[in-house]
Amino acid sequence: xxxxxxxxxxxxxxxxxxxxxxxxxxxxxxxxxxxNALNSGHRACQGCGEALAARYVLDTAxxxxxxxxxxxxxxxxxxxxxxxxxxxxxxxxWLHSLFANAASVASGLAAGLRTSGRGDVRVLAQxxxxxxxxxxxxxxxxxxxxxxxxxxxxxxxxAYMNTGVQRSGATPPAARTATTEAVGPEPGNRFGIGKDLPxxxxxxxxxxxxxxxxxxxxxxxAKVRHAMSLRGARYLHVLVPCPLGWGSAxxxxxxxxxxxxxxxxxxxxxxxxxxxxxxxxxxxxxxVEEYLRLxxxxxxxxxxxxxxDRQAATLRAVQAIADRNIxxxxxxxxxx
Amino acid sequence: MRSQIEGSRAIAQAIARCxxxxxxxxxxxxxxxxxxxxxxxxxSGALAGCEFITVESEFAAMSAAIGASAAGARAYTAxxxxxxxxxxxxxxxxxxxxxPIVMTxxxxxxxxxxxxxxxxxxxxxxxxxxxxxxxxxxNQDAVALHVIAFRLAQELSVPVMVCVDGFVLxxxxxxxxxxxxxxxxxxxxxxxxxxxxDPSDPVAIGAMVGPEAFxxxxxxxxxDLRRAAHVFPAQASEYLRLSGYHVGEVSKYRLDTASTVxxxxxxVSGTVREALDDMDGDIGLLTLTMYRPFPAAVxxxxxxxxxxxxxxxxxxxxxxxxxxxxxxxxxxxxxxxxDIKTVVAGLGxxxxxxxxxxxxxxxxLAGELPAVxxxxxxxxxxxxxxxxxxxxxxx
Numbered sequence: 001x002x003x004x005x006x007x008x009x010x011x012x013x014x015x016x017x018x019x020x021x022x023x024x025x026x027x028x029x030x031x032x033x034x035x036n037a038l039n040s041g042h043r044a045c046q047g048c049g050e051a052l053a054a055r056y057v058l059d060t061a062x063x064x065x066x067x068x069x070x071x072x073x074x075x076x077x078x079x080x081x082x083x084x085x086x087x088x089x090x091x092x093x094w095l096h097s098l099f100a101n102a103a104s105v106a107s108g109l110a111a112g113l114r115t116s117g118r119g120d121v122r123v124l125a126q127x128x129x130x131x132x133x134x135x136x137x138x139x140x141x142x143x144x145x146x147x148x149x150x151x152x153x154x155x156x157x158x159a160y161m162n163t164g165v166q167r168s169g170a171t172p173p174a175a176r177t178a179t180t181e182a183v184g185p186e187p188g189n190r191f192g193i194g195k196d197l198p199x200x201x202x203x204x205x206x207x208x209x210x211x212x213x214x215x216x217x218x219x220x221x222a223k224v225r226h227a228m229s230l231r232g233a234r235y236l237h238v239l240v241p242c243p244l245g246w247g248s249a250x251x252x253x254x255x256x257x258x259x260x261x262x263x264x265x266x267x268x269x270x271x272x273x274x275x276x277x278x279x280x281x282x283x284x285x286x287x288v289e290e291y292l293r294l295x296x297x298x299x300x301x302x303x304x305x306x307x308x309d310r311q312a313a314t315l316r317a318v319q320a321i322a323d324r325n326i327x328x329x330x331x332x333x334x335x336x
Numbered sequence: 337m338r339s340q341i342e343g344s345r346a347i348a349q350a351i352a353r354c355x356x357x358x359x360x361x362x363x364x365x366x367x368x369x370x371x372x373x374x375x376x377x378x379x380s381g382a383l384a385g386c387e388f389i390t391v392e393s394e395f396a397a398m399s400a401a402i403g404a405s406a407a408g409a410r411a412y413t414a415x416x417x418x419x420x421x422x423x424x425x426x427x428x429x430x431x432x433x434x435x436p437i438v439m440t441x442x443x444x445x446x447x448x449x450x451x452x453x454x455x456x457x458x459x460x461x462x463x464x465x466x467x468x469x470x471x472x473x474x475n476q477d478a479v480a481l482h483v484i485a486f487r488l489a490q491e492l493s494v495p496v497m498v499c500v501d502g503f504v505l506x507x508x509x510x511x512x513x514x515x516x517x518x519x520x521x522x523x524x525x526x527x528x529x530x531x532x533x534d535p536s537d538p539v540a541i542g543a544m545v546g547p548e549a550f551x552x553x554x555x556x557x558x559x560d561l562r563r564a565a566h567v568f569p570a571q572a573s574e575y576l577r578l579s580g581y582h583v584g585e586v587s588k589y590r591l592d593t594a595s596t597v598x599x600x601x602x603x604v605s606g607t608v609r610e611a612l613d614d615m616d617g618d619i620g621l622l623t624l625t626m627y628r629p630f631p632a633a634v635x636x637x638x639x640x641x642x643x644x645x646x647x648x649x650x651x652x653x654x655x656x657x658x659x660x661x662x663x664x665x666x667x668x669x670x671x672x673x674x675d676i677k678t679v680v681a682g683l684g685x686x687x688x689x690x691x692x693x694x695x696x697x698x699x700x701l702a703g704e705l706p707a708v709x710x711x712x713x714x715x716x717x718x719x720x721x722x723x724x725x726x727x728x729x730x731x
Contacts, residue, residue: 070533072403073542088532093533095406096542097429101399103390108403108411109533111387115357116409116527121535139399142392267492 027217028060035062035091037071041077043081043087049240049257050078050155052214054126056152057238058092060221065122070095070111074102077162079154100135102127103143104151122228123149129156129170133197144204147232154197154235157242165245169195172265173321174314175297177245182300191317198237198271205274206233213239213266215258219280223270239266247296257315259291264322268327279315279329284336287322290316337726338513341474343505344369346512347440352383353520354486356412356438358404359528360389362399364419365452366502367442371414392417398426398437405435406541408532410486412437417444420458424465427495430556431466433542434530436489438482439467442502443602443650445684445724453685454502456602460651460660466557468496468564469628471586471601475505475512480583483515486524489534491567493530494560499627501603501650503685519578554694562629585626586634593641594620596700599665600648601627604681604688607650611693617701624661632668639669645676645702648688648711652680658708681711688712 028034037058044051062069073079073096082089083096097105104127113121125143127136132154143150159177160166166179171192176182180189201209207230212220220238227234241248241256248256260266261280265288268280291314292298301311328332341349348370349694359378361371375390377383391397397413404411415423420441430437435477441459445451459469472478478500500506515523533541545553563693568585589609591597597620598608605623612619622638624631639645649659656663659678666676679696682688692712699705 034591068535070407070535079542080544083540083547085543085549088540088543090540091538093535093538094540094542095400095403095496095533096540097402097424097433101402101426104360105403105406107389107391107396108360108400108405109407110403111358111389111400112404112407112409112411113533115385115387115404115609116407118407138392139396145392148389234518247712295527 001200018233020079024252027221028063029056029217031225033065034059035067037062037090037092038082039089039091039262041087043084044077045244045250047243047253049242049253050128050157051081051212052253053155053220053238053240054078055226056214056217057126057236060224061122061124061228062092063153068121070092070109070113070121072097072102072106072123072125073101074125074131076127076128076131078126078164099131101139102131102136103150104139106152107143107148122151124151124153126153126155128161129154129158130168131159132156133169133195141204144201144206144233144235147206149231151227151234151236154237155240157240157245159242159245161242161245170197174301176300177297188297198235201235202271202274204233206235207231208234208270208272208310210235210270211237211239211266213257213261213268214241215254215261215269216260216280218243219268223274226270245297247299248294250296256291256294259286259294262286263288263291264326264331265318266290267325267331269329276329279331281332281334282326283334285333286311287289288322289315291320337516338511340509341512341514342507342509343478343500343512344507346475346479346514347482347500348373348377349514350482350520351412352377353515353517354524355410356386358387358389358401358411359402360391360404360413362391362394362397362415362419364394364416366444366506367414367419367440368482368655369506370442394423395426398423398430400431400440401437402426402433402435405430405437405529406433406533408529408534410526410527412415412439413584414442414444417446417458420462421446424462427462427465427467430495431561434493434557434560435495436493436529437461438485438489439495439497440482440549441497441499442506443499444502451684454713455683455685456499456501456505456650457652457683459497459499463628463660465627466495466561468494468561469499469626470496471499471625471627472501472505473603473605473623473625475508475510476581477583478505479512479514480575480579480581481625483520483523483701484568484575484583487571488568490525490527492560492563494564499508499602504603510724513581515579518695523575523578537578547564553572565629565631568626583625585631586638587623588638589621589623591622591638592622594618595642596644596646596697597639597642598646598648599624599661600650601661602650604648604650605714607688607690608693611690614690615694615697617697619697619701627661630664630668633662635665635668636672639672639674642674644700645669645674646705647678649678649680650682652683677705677706679705679711680709686712691703
């Protein structure tokens with residue numbers, strides 16, 4: 001395995017620097033012996049939230065599985081930028097089959113490992129929002145309802161980025177994509193459509209469902225560790241900003257992910273067997289506008305040439321979604 | 337041991353003796369009895385060391401088989417018709433990844449109009465998916481072909497599809513000799529995979545390959561598939577030695593000097609044999625058991641004396657100049673001057689009767705068989721409908 005220099009990160013206003021924590025409380029990313037599951041040299045865009053999240057998730061899962069981990073990957077950005085033959089950035093056994101079938105392949109892989117006397121090898125499947133909430137949903141739902149021993153991780157960047165930023169079932173209202181252009185009487189993606197996969201997963205009453213973002217590393221790693229401590233179908237939904245598709249600065253990826261949570265648009269919670277068991281408080285709530293303004297996909301909401309009344313109404317509608325999330329999950333809001 | 341048993345149950349017993357480790361299953365008529373029997377064997381403990389996964393679609397069935405096979409486990413599933421088409425994307429993927437999966441296709445028509453009865457349009461439509469395709473003439477063939485399929489798949493690291501005519505074979509109760517465990521164990525070594533997902537030797541399987549290497553990868557995958565043409569006969573010989581039952585890549589009937597030869601696949605071969613027995617004509621029969629890879633040299637040599645070749649197609653290729661098997665036979669016979677005809681027969685379960693075959697063969701012997709024809713086509717119905725459409729277009 002290639003030796004690679006490990007870089008350390010300190011993030012966020014209230015995040016505690018790893019150096020100030022005792023070793024057992026530090027993140028896996030602060031461990032110089034981490035797997036570095038997704039090695040450098042891959043071809044992701046600058047500031048790619050998915051690349052960041054995949055490494056965070058897999059390094060932690062590898063540690064939790066004591067290195068006995070196999071990974072199934074759906075087609076998508078993560079697959080394409082990590083394995084242009086003959087190169088591979090993966091430092092884990094890795095299998096890619098198709099766009100829609102990662103969950104089924106993972107079910108079969110887990111069964112095959114068990115019946116080959118290698119039931120100690122844990123199976124993790126991963127895909128983007130298109131491969132998870134849209135084309136792969138039937139396979140994922142089947143894996144869930146059978147309670148197969150698979151940990152499925154969705155890296156949600158809220159559109160089909162690999163094919164050039166087209167709308168998916170996870171695209172939020174008002175967001176501009178290549179198939180929901182910021183034109184016409186209702187610019188961007190329509191309101192009242194789309195699906196909330198963490199809640200769909202909860203409806204299957206599987207052992208574990210959680211949400212995370214690339215901004216909350218301790219939280220993300222803790223959720224991965226908890227998922228790995230359980231057996232059966234487990235689901236983690238990670239919000240991963242996409243500078244290309246969202247029209248954001250590469251340096252703002254972590255900041256935008258944090259604002260998604262602090263605005264209430266992306267609630268962080270855990271659920272076991274269909275019941276919410278923990279919620280991450282919002283520390284320093286911000287209006288949704290603070291989150292939206294950093295992204296060109298929402299530029300039509302702030303354009304000087306736009307219809308001010310309609311822009312204000314759209315902003316109120318997005319704010320209402322954040323308000324409803326906070327109420328639905330009873331998210332404690334703390335002053336910064 | 338020879339016993340009165342349904343074809344599907346016999347196939348399931350043969351598969352169980354091959355000790356599959358993962359069987360993802362999704363129901364579709366007329367395949368269902370096979371996976372039902374396997375599911376019961378797993379549940380009762382009779383088939384130990386196997387997991388039976390009740391998936392939500394054929395696409396998931398093939399996908400789970402892909403995952404299991406990539407783990408190095410022996411994987412099996414069965415399907416038919418719409419189900420085979422629903423897993424099409426995964427079929428190409430399994431062969432591209434070189435995974436030794438074995439699957440039964442209980443041949444059935446494809447809709448619309450929806451039709452559950454037998455023809456071979458399903459597997460024929462997937463003839464380019466990179467799998468070995470073997471067609472059973474009868475249930476004794478089917479049993480042998482499944483046992484050989486597992487060894488062939490494993491040795492070549494290529495997936496193998498065993499095509500068994502739906503209902504005609506799958507639901508026929510007859511005397512079948514299912515090879516005992518001692519025969520299968522002597523013939524089929526324990527599973528070992530060419531490449532597998534393994535944390536102690538991590539590899540990336542399923543990388544994206546660009547123009548600089550894609551052609552070579554495809555060429556090599558095809559080379560693995562083509563090796564089946566040589567490996568299958570050798571394995572069939574060994575199976576014959578152990579079991580006393582022989583199944584070749586083709587089988588010949590009254591063929592040696594026949595100037596007119598019928599070429600076909602699957603269970604209709606039995607009816608053709610009987611039709612030939614009724615007739616005095618100089619007609620032979622060549623039945624293809626192996627269709628992919630296409631045994632062109634064997635076909636050419638078998639048809640060396642034929643001046644007229646009638647390919648009895650159990651599938652239909654709309655818009656094509658002739659049937660799919662006819663095109664392959666024509667390529668194999670290039671330059672021989674043989675007159676090659678397509679007869680489409682038995683679509684959607686229409687019985688291929690001896691009397692219909694007699695009439696068709698008499699026409700052929702008289703030199704009057706058209707290039708493409710349909711056996712037993714109700715000409716009055718189609719002519720009336722064609723006339724109505726003509727009138728509709730005119731108005």
